[in-house]
Amino acid sequence: MKKQISDKQITLGVCYYPEHWPEELWDDDYRRMKEMGFSIVRMGEFAWSIFEPEEGRFSFELFDRAVDAAHRHGLQVILGTPTATPPAWLTHRYPEVLNVSKHGVVYRHGLRRHNNYSSPVYRELCARITRRMAEHYHAHPAVVGWQIDNELNCESNVFYSDADHTAFREWAQRKYGTLERLNHAWGTVFWSQTYTDWEQVYLPRPNPADDTPNPHQALDEKRFISDITISFAKVQADILREAAPRQWITTNGLFGHIDNHRMTEQLLDFISYDSYPTFGTIYPDGGTRPLLDRKWSLNLSNVRSISRNFCIMEQQSGAGGWVNRMELAMPRPGQMRLWTYQSIAHGADSVVYFRWRTATVGTEIYWHGLNDYSNRPNRRTREAARIGEELARIGSSLVGKKNRAEAAILQSYDNAWDGELDIWHGPLTGRSVIEWFKAFQYRHIPVDMLNLSGYTTLAELQRYKLLVYPHPAVLTDEHAELLKRYTHAGGTVVFGCRTGYKDSNGHCRLGQPLPGPVADLVGITVEDFTKISGIIPAPSLRWTEGGTDLGDIHAELFNDILTVQSSSVEVVAAYASDYYEGEPALTRNAYGEGAAWYFGAAFSEPVAAEIIRRSGLQSPLAPLCELPEQVELAIREDERQAAAFLLNYGSSAAELRFKSPVKDWLSGAVLEGDYSLEPYGVIVLDLDSLDL
Structure with missing residues (x-):
């Protein structure tokens, strides 16, 4: 049975590095943490040279004193x-543990994550330090849990050492059994790539067109990296389960080329995430009305798809940046509180700030924490203390509650990994997911992310009235059948262009009209298609009837030209320009008790909004209040109680109107009529007395 982060209270904490600070500061640091309402600290994840200063010589004295001192102050400890x-x-004694670039450059000591996961020596040494730490701290009353490693696949998520090529060859042999099956899966008949001996099999290597590996081999490369990463984490998880059975296990981050759903299900008690919302402001999405820090609600929805309740292991508390990159702005007054409740609103039962004090040495001297170099109180420490006081009052009412949503955006690892290389569908998904998320966000309709895997059940899909699967190029017959059953039973499913044209090997389907295995579900076929690029403009769209006047809308990035195949299909919008003017662009097919939509382009927010409107979805708080676009709504509930989070992402006040009186848990006030929510303000509504 999986362990919980906490079953009594939303916990608040901070990352702490006792090895960075004079020991005479520790007690004062811990005292102030407790005064701010913190109950937990994370430490140890970067201290191998302290725990094992020489090979085979272990030293726990420094961290024994640090953990003991935390315990004296009533703080719990997460060890990494x-x-x-x-x-x-x-790395000096065993250079084979180092990671290598595709071009053969060895990554040397001097940063972090310069190792590979495949080296037997590295696995052995990692297992040894993990076991020594687990045996040493398994009974310590302060230690409640373990973080495996730190941000698996951060810095680099590809691996090309000799050990990785060997491990990939063994992985492929286990998967395919014979070279005949491997050659078929990788389509090696093309360009005379056929393998005749297993020793010829490698991970993708440099070639005359270096960004163009065999696409089927490249898809398997990502699957291999995921498997080898999970097996690396498993070495540590197995030791921790055996040696420290009463303590929970997690790992942090959602980085590339890991099936985090499978890893969490097989190894962890829950996933943890490192939340830095101002990344959304320095790398905004490419569409109109960018979400900025609000985009992190999409990321958190994805975390929630892995663990319904999770931990934020690093919550942004200051400006961010290494000495040479990543210039994250300082949170404005109120933003740190907003982001904390953003995390909690989306399912976090524990929030740990990064970090207690800004480092004075090293690569991260500009990755600011709660305390600056001066070590004096500042507005961020005061803001954190306010959050601590609030959660002390309401945290027990929120812990363990699940999120409510009637819509979900579907995704799969195979599509994401295949789309990294395939520009004919990969970029479409990123654009469409953002635009759909905006459409839900600005209409105050909570939405989940849902990973479609071989273990997904019909019951999981039927939690939702509306499913959006924007561009599933890789679509198996099994998933197609599952979506048909969902729709036939009364659900609504939405697809975009490039749906269903590849099988699980990434082969384009022969002899089957697009969109492949869901052609009968959507009731159309794709007669023609074109990528929108260069001098080719995106054609405009025209609603056939009854569409909301949404101005000039275009069918962007890619166009499927559709042919209606069923009398149950309604053409909702047509192309209004180019050689396919007048041809169907957006269709809706009645299928059993439900409906299946198909849009022949990348989605824009207006198109998504029209589908939402016609599907009958509305905000669950529509009967209670009117909300402006700048306010996000999220609902957490259990069988006893429900709470609605209203989060103002604007730098100006948000004007709300309550149609019925409702209590705000944070202030204790009863809200009714017009209400002005301050910039970056938060309200947590008690929905118990309302029939919503």
Whole structure:
């Protein structure tokens, strides 16, 4: 049975690095943490050279004193296994543990994550330090849990050492059994790539067109990296389960080329995430009306798809940046509180700020924490103390509650990994997911992310009235059948262009009209298609009848030209320009008790909004209040109680109107009529007395 983060209270904490600070500061630091309402600290994840200063010589004295001091102050401790930062003695003595670029450049000591996961020596040394730490701290009353490694696949999520090529060859042999099956899966008949001996099989290597590997081999490369990463984490998880059975296990981050759903299900008690919302402001999405820090609600929805309740292991508390990159702005007054409740609103039962004090040395001297170099109180520490006081009052009413949503955006790892290389569908998904998320967000309709895997059940899909699967190029017959059953039973499913044209090997389907296995579900076929690029403009759209006047709308990035195949299909919009003017662009097919939509382009917010409107979805708080676009709505509930979070992402006040009186848990006030929510303000509504 999986362990919980906490079953009594939303916990608040901070990342702490006792090895960075004079020991005479520790007690004062811990005292102030407790005064701010913190109950937990994370430490140890970068301290291998302290725990094992020489090979085979272990030293726990420093962290024993640090953990004991935390315990004296009533703080719980999360320990990280330090395997993201192999010490210099290790990489010098065993250079085979180092990661290598595709072009053969060896990544040397001096940063972090310069190791590979495939080296038997590295696995052995990681297992040893994990076991020694687990055996040493398994009974310590302060230690409640373990973080495996730190941000698996951060910095680099591809691996090309000799050990990786060997491991990939063995992985492929286990998967396919014979070279005949491998050659078929990788389509090696093309360009005379056929393999005749297993020793010829490698991970993708440099070639005359270096960004163009065999696409089927490249898809398997991502699957291999995921498997080898999970097996690396499993070595540590198995040791921790055995040696420290009463403590929970997690790992942090959602980085590339890991099936985090499978890893969490098989190894962890829950997933943890590192939340830095101002990344959304320095790398905004490419569409209109960018979400900025609000985009992190999409990321958190994805975390929630892995663990319904999770931990934020690093919550942004200051400006961010290494000495040479990533210039994250300082949170404005109120934003840190907003982001904390953003995390909690989306399912976090524990929030740990990064970090207690800004480092004075090293690569992250500009990655600011709660305390600055001066170590004096500041507005961020005061804001954190306010959050601590609030959660002390209401945290027990929120912990364990699940999120309510009637819509979900579907995704799959195979599509994401295949789309990294395939520009004929990969970029479409990123654009469409953002635009759909905007459409739900600005209409105050909570939405989940849902991973479609071989284990997804019909019951999981039927939690939702509306499913959006924007561009599933890789679509198996099994998933197609599942979506048909969902729709036939009364659900609504929405597809975009490029749906269903590849099988699980990434082969384009022969002899089957597009959109492949869901052609009968959507009631159309794709007669023609074109990528919108260069001098080719995106054609405009025209609603056939009854469409909301949404101005000039275009069918962007890619166009499927559709042919209606069923009398149950309604053409909702047509192309209004180019050689396919007048041809169907957006269709709706009645299928059993439900409906299946198909849009022959990348989605824009107006198109998504019209589908939402015609599907009958509305905000669950529509009977209670009127909300402006700048306010997000999220609902957490259990069988006893429900709470609605209203989050103002605007730098100006948001004007709300309540149609019925309702209590705000944070202020204790009863809200009715017009209400002005301050910039970056938060309200948590008690929905118990309302029939919503």
